[in-house]
Amino acid sequence: MKRFGQEISNRKKLFKHIKTALFVGIILNIINQQDLIWGFYWHELQISKMVMTFFVPFAVSVYSAATSIPSIDQGRKGLSK
Known part of the structure; x- marks a missing residue:
């Protein structure tokens, strides 16, 4: 859990995650709701689906x-061998 907090509390990393979510989320929303978007049926767009489509790439x-960052303690143990 500590690493998750570090990823979110670091402003530079947070903006990187947000940019990733926006990029992937826009593409996925166009794929998932293309009929409604291209048909200009804005009132029929499913907001909950849109929110999840942006949140999931952010969470991933x-x-x-x-999870890809090795902990500092593991790095020290590896150096002492």
């Missing part, structure tokens, strides 16, 4: 960054 980005 934070999770993958947090």
Whole structure:
């Protein structure tokens, strides 16, 4: 959990995760709701689906960054061998 907090509390990393979520979310929303978007049926867009489509890439980005960083303690143990 500590690594997740570090990923979100670092402003530079947070903006990177947000940019990733916006980029992927826009593409996924166009794919998932293309009939409504291209047909200009704005009133029929499913807001909950749109929110989740942006949140999931954000969560995946934070999770993958947090789990790919080795902890400092593990790095020290590896150096002492």
